[in-house]
Amino acid sequence: MQPHSIKAIAHLFHSATGIDTTAFDRAGQRIASVDNTPPTTGIINPLEMSSLINKLATAKAADCFHYVTTTKLEYLAANLISNAQMTGIVIVGPFLTAALTPDDLNAILINQSLTVSDSHYLKQFYQGLPMLSTEKMAALGSLLVNLCHQPPISPTLVEVHDHQQVAVSRPVTSIHAASQAAIEKRYEEEQALMAAIAAGDKTGVKQQFAAIAKITDLFSSRIPGQPLRSTKNICFVYNTLCRIAAHRGGVQPVYLNDISEKYALLIERQTTLAGLRTLTATMALEYCELVIAVSTSGYQPMIKRTIDTILLNLGHAMSLSQLANQVGTNPSYLSRKFSEEVGMSVTDYMNRRRISEAKKYLARPTLSITEIAFMTGFNNVPYFIKVFKKLVGKTPLHYRNEVGQGKD
Template identity: 40%
Template sequence: MDKNSATHYADIIEATTKLDVHLFDDKAKLFYSKTGLVIPRFQNLPTGHHLLRSLKDYSITNCLHYRTAAQLEYLALRLGTDDSLFGACLVGPFLSQPISSSQIDQILVANQLTISDRHQLTQLYNELPILSKKDITQTSALLTNLFAKPFIPPKLVNTRTSQASMQTPISQRVNPIKQSLIERRYQMEADMMQAVSTGNLAKIDRFMTPLTEIVTSFSTRIPNAPLRSVKNISFVSNTLCRIAARNGGVNPVFIDSISEKFAVLIEKQNTVGALEHLTAAMLLEYTQLVHDTATTNFSPIIKRAIDFIMINLGHPVSLK
């Protein structure tokens, strides 16, 4: 494995996974780096020396998955052979699950960071892709198999094919089985939104598996674009949850913050599995928000007072 081959493979990995890729030589010097993220100064990349020490006792078929103190996750691979260490490949950062506001607070305390660092850290988490366990496994397989052999440049050959008619007859009848599934899905969506609007955490937990099935069922809505299809239904779910939370008595200020966060996260995802995981987390977080902050059962005056105090929490508040 030479630097030229390693660089070609790094380009393929970055283009395919949309993850940041970094290559280090056997002297721990960075010789390739392609990144779309701005990492805060207090969360710098793992050093080349640290990577080489971590990888020296592992085979080239072992892909290390590790997590930093700030919950940033990476995949690392030894370059070269089992007998000769050529360098290291680092892929990431990414997340395996969304980071909540309370987790960010815990990370700040554990890493002795200041409140002023919170905004940068929150922004970073919102930009990171969320990979499912399957995504991580497949990315690891891609890394170990690519770097196992020298790079072979492809030769593209253009061919002409006849295009069949894209028109399909429009059916006027609905299949009874399909009709039943559609009606069941709409009822399930209504039940989920009712659970969100009432902050019913016990009930919402029962919808996690059915929700994944609903999200997956929309993957064929746009032909040959399953990811775009699932992103679209995830955006719809975000809107429905936002409306349900408002109907549940949550102040729009709190709803808007969560809605914006998940809108960014949805667009950042690169796999259907990650979107399924994210949508389930979104449903739970909106329900938790209603459970914790809803003021529906209070009188209008008390409700306004509670909203004012919560919105201005941490700032001077007086009766004047």
């Protein structure tokens, strides 16, 4: 099979499925690639690639391999066949067939030597991957094998236009006073929800749950005969409204992108109207909690930038000088202004945030105390234990035992 045919197969498969597609020759050299996945996240390493090529070398012509990497990424792979001979392989992915648990993501963080600073990007990456059912994966495998067995045929596009127009009568819609009042009330409720999220007011958000449920019910008939699709569409709108509200409330865009992507995928995966109603309420509350946790709206611009930098790099060692350089000032001035506005030193603020993250991980038995210390930005375990005991009143091990999740 000629290189131009191989490239055509890769482009055709990607256009039809939206999943990254890459073709290699028998030696593992890349021939063609159509992908959207960032090159630094989760690409099969050379050893894994070599192992996969060796397995395919002895495979039957109709075999399609379902390959799962050590980082839980999934791929489909099949041989390129020309004149009954293997000329290369095509790999499709990454994708997932099951959502990753928090413990799965924690294990990947540790195995890839990442820190808590990278957890948002890692979650966002995995949440953005296509989610395939077993049936969908089998269908794509069949399509892949068939494409790999013969060069694609370039179609001849034949234009057909129907010039006969049929007049469609359009009724004039009148807006009654009751309808107008209902519409205006709906917009008022939306504004109240956004204001509550921006203020980090969980009570205010909960007061809008009934209104949210009413709107999802109202919009379920927007697309005739497709209540689930109609409701998903309005849920996407609410996701956008919540994101805008949280941004107004002072949340850094990186966090917003993470949660927005997550709920966009969760909405699309829902299969019931009841599930969508529950998800929409949960979504509004989580955006509100994000404002409470990471909002920097109450600070002056320099302190806001400093806190954003700390939160986005929490898993890495940061000195006062490095922070000052990031925000364009000198260390002594930053230290003084930070203490005045925040009420504590830069170091104390960083330690409190790191310990807060550490407590979340200590509640799970899969990570050791040593791993948690380094993940959350502490350079040595004794210092981590000292700071933890000072702020929490007990050692990390004592805290873990109290929450009943095992021992280190």
